[in-house]
Structures are given as structure tokens and as C-alpha cells.
Amino acid sequence: MTLDSTNVSWPTYPDLANKTVLITGGGSGIGAAFTRQFAQQGARVAFVDIAEEASQALVQHVEKETGNAPKFVPCDVRDIPALQTAIEKIGSELGDIAVLINNASSDARHDFEAVTHSYWDNRVAVNLRHMFFASQAVAYQMKRLGGGAMINLSSIIWRLKLTGLPVYSVCKAAVIGLTRAQAREYGPFGIRVNSISPGAVWTERQIKLWFTPEFERDVMAGQCLNARVLPEDIANMALFLASDAASKCTAQDFTIDAGWS
Secondary structure (H helix, E strand, C coil): CCCCHHHCCCCCCHHHCCCEEEEECCCCHHHHHHHHHHHHCCCEEEEEECCHHHHHHHHHHHHHHHCCCCEEEECCCCCHHHHHHHHHHHHHHHCCEEEEEECCCCCCCCCHHHCCHHHHHHHHHHHHHHHHHHHHHHHHHHHHHCCEEEEEECCCHHHHCCCCCHHHHHHHHHHHHHHHHHHHHHHHHCEEEEEEEECCECCHHHHHHCCCHHHHHHHHHHCCCCCCECHHHHHHHHHHHHCHHHCCCCCCEEEECCCCC
């Protein structure tokens, strides 16, 4: 039997209602699933993204679907001062941020031999650096609240030893180390920090650019479950980790890949 996330009944976490949630890269793909699912829980959702048109469309869709319009703040996460300003603005307008999801990233393909110094720096800025500084900025707000939850998006890609995007793989491996360091740093303040490592997630972008029938056959051959991993599957784990149900979970990585890795 082929399993599908559309047949799943998503849980409700009452403690997430009215909490301020910030999602980086929340305008499309997995990020959009986070935005929708947290809005559905009644949270005060804000997200930053570089794609303004798609993000504005998502705000309208989520408001129509849930009656709870998320707040969109245009921001390029490579611009750390702008990101810090956005975080301060969101906290001031919606209340101190209780949940941070460091999601923004780009898995643009690149070859080892073609990587230049500037490309390396750019990819690290897109996929890793902003997580550190967003967490640093949000931590001040979480400390005022007496605790909070941070969730960093990693990936199974570095464990699979794949070629074609080495800097991305390095960054996603580094997210695990960052998560564990943050968990120790922020734990005394009641702040939990975990990471999520998705496998092959069937987003519109992935389907358009990479997910050919041949690729799907390879993925299904590697997975233990004959099922597509959907953005909603990743969001479901984030809801749990952000909620009181995961109150003793920190410094851990949670893999959602249908058994591929």
C-alpha cells in the first residue's frame, strides 16, 4: 500500500494558540507549510522571505483558509542587519517571539570545481549564517518570556554522500552542530533547540527542477516506505517540537525521510 499524507489527521496543540511564531523563508515550499500549519493552530505567525509576490499570495490564501492572516516582512536573510531589524519589528508588533523556525535555504546545484570564494560565502550566507544571527536576536525575546523553541532545518543530504551541491551539504551538516551548541547555550533559559532533517520533499520547486520519474524510482528504492514525503509532514514535526508536548526534547535531530537514510 502506498501511504500518503493527505490521509493523515493533523493534531492540534492548544498551547501554540496566540504564541508568536517566526519562520524564515516562510513564503513557499516547506516554509509555506510551516506558515499554514502554525496559522491553523491559532498562532500569531510572521515570516520573512525574499520572494514578495509569492509571499503576499500566501498571506491571502492562509487568511482565507484559516481566518488567521500571517504577517509577511520582506527580507533577504543574507542581510543580517535587515534580518535583525525584522525580528525586532515582529516582536514589537506581535509580541515576543516564542517559536523560531530557521528554514530559509537554497539547494541550487553546483560542482566542486566551480565553487569560488565568493560563491562559497554566498551559499553559507543563504544556508547557515542567518540561523546563528536569527537565533541570537530571538533569544533575547524568548528569555523575557521565560522560554521558547527554536527549530533549525537540516537535511539528510550530507549523510547520503551525494555530489552536485557540496556547499549546501556542508551547511546542512553544520546545522546539526549549531543546534547542539545552541541547546546547551540557551537551555538554562528554558529555550529548547532541535533540528529537522527532511529527505526528498515533494515541493513545487523540487518537482519542477529535480524530481524526474527516474529520481523518484531511486528515492523509493532507498526509502523503507513507498510514500512521498510532503511539506506537511515536515510541518507536523515542527508543530510537535514547538509545543509543550516536546517539553523535554532538545539538542536532537529528527529525521523525516520515510527511512531513506
